[in-house]
């Protein structure tokens with residue numbers, strides 16, 4: 025095999041066509057062309073790009089190693105060994121090896137594309153993971169490690185940066201640059217290799233040689249790092265880290281709530297004598313993985329940015345008894361994961377108090393208004409509206425309006441006028457898009473575990489809004505059967521004025537929340553008005569009675585509501601009460 029690259033741009037970083045020359049068995053020569061796309065990352069010598077096969081359109085990750093870097097025979101040897109070992113491996117939790125070729129300048133290794141980066145980036149975003157997530161990821165690693173052992177392969181560099189995540193959120197072990205294939209069972213390797221934080225003590229010792237147990241050690245370090253947020257032996261210099269590894273000097277920090285079973289598993293694995301470490305089968309049998317609930321095979325993509333919601337966690341638990349205790353622990357171990365970009369999440373109970381809101385505004389400079397609706401603590405009267413907007417956050421400077429309805433559903437009205445409404449139990453959602461000549465909302469239902477790829481960004485945003493707004497609702501929703509809801513209630517329209525924000529719901533309810541915390545909720549169908557006064561007291565009237573009421577505070581706001589509605593329907597037209605309410 026041979027190839028040549030036909031560059032469109034000289035810098036070699038922009039759009040380029042790479043040609044692979046294929047010599048067939050009958051001597052005929054054919055060309056396979058790839059378009060070199062997005063830069064994915066770089067390692068020691070390699071740069072990795074997205075490659076799409078121009079004929080089949082298949083997209084892969086291409087590791088490009090310049091031949092210049094392979095001049096030393098050791099480097100060449102290492103690359104050949106990586107290719108030889110990796111190409112023979114086929115397992116759902118190992119990065120797929122497609123094939124490799126070379127041209128005059130580079131060696132190209134085409135690998136299965138892992139579009140969700142590595143566990144390194146995941147942990148950077150999330151700070152640390154919940155126990156359920158760690159169980160799910162570690163079990164996938166073990167599945168791949170069992171396969172590696174059955175093929176006599178020691179990876180020798182298992183670390184977060186070599187645990188890739190596919191678009192389906194599967195773990196894929198990659199980078200076989202330091203891997204070794206044993207010739208016979210019981211063979212010991214002597215070469216010192218590995219990454220400082222994850223390196224096993226017997227590798228540092230270098231006397232006795234090492235085997236599969238080094239990967240088990242790294243798995244212990246990975247488990248600790250995912251749960252605690254940093255590696256157990258980490259220090260500012262490599263020598264001290266090595267000293268700590270040799271002395272087995274690590275501890276569990278007090279500020280991170282960890283279950284006894286997780287600590288017990290880590291302690292069992294991180295023992296300096298490799299012969300005393302558990303086997304993969306013993307690890308799987310450890311109580312950490314047997315807590316009376318089912319560990320999910322895969323996690324939703326939303327967990328790339330936010331911890332799984334309590335209602336999501338509940339799906340994996342067989343009965344309410346176990347649910348409450350296990351969910352509690354998951355929540356306790358859940359960090360307040362702030363997405364560095366959106367920074368919407370706040371601790372429970374503090375949600376949207378003035379100080380906190382001010383801080384968020386300061387942090388993001390984006391949130392224009394956020395407060396708890398005065399009605400949030402009120403139970404509707406018999407005649408009151410069935411559903412109203414309980415909390416909202418205006419992030420339309422960037423993405424849209426997020427809101428929580430009184431029935432526990434979370435929704436987003438995106439700036440592109442598409443809408444999402446997520447069921448209270450956090451599983452099913454409806455996506456609304458205005459299509460067709462009459463611009464009607466077309467509603468399509470999906471689940472958070474299965475939805476079209478192009479909705480991923482919107483789902484991540486929905487999760488952010490949900491974590492921010494849904495501080496305490498999830499615990500109240502119970503474990504009721506999920507029902508398909510053919511007519512979801514969601515915000516169809518909204519607007520802001522100087523004094524108020526107005527929502528129009530799909531069930532024709534109009535709600536106006538005023539700056540002074542009063543609210544009008546108007547149901548055109550039942551012709552009822554609910555008024556929430558400055559003290560938060562709520563009263564429901566028939567519309568005719570309300571219009572004739574002597575309660576000036578209410579009638580003024582009712583009139584203002586009418587004006588806003590007129591404004592919305594007829595375009596800008598400053599309401600007469602605008603000045604009065606200022």
Ligand SMILES: Nc1ncnc2c1ncn2[C@@H]1O[C@H](COP(=O)(O)OP(=O)(O)OP(=O)(O)O)[C@@H](O)[C@H]1O
Pocket residue numbers: 064065066067068069070071072085087119135136137138139141142185188198199201
């Ligand atoms: N299959 C893949 N899918 C998506 N991105 C990838 C893939 N393989 C590698 N990358 C990206 O390229 C970066 C470098 O890849 P890799 O770690 O394999 O290179 P390396 O030279 O072997 O690195 P190291 O110096 O860690 O041994 C990764 O951190 C990742 O960001």
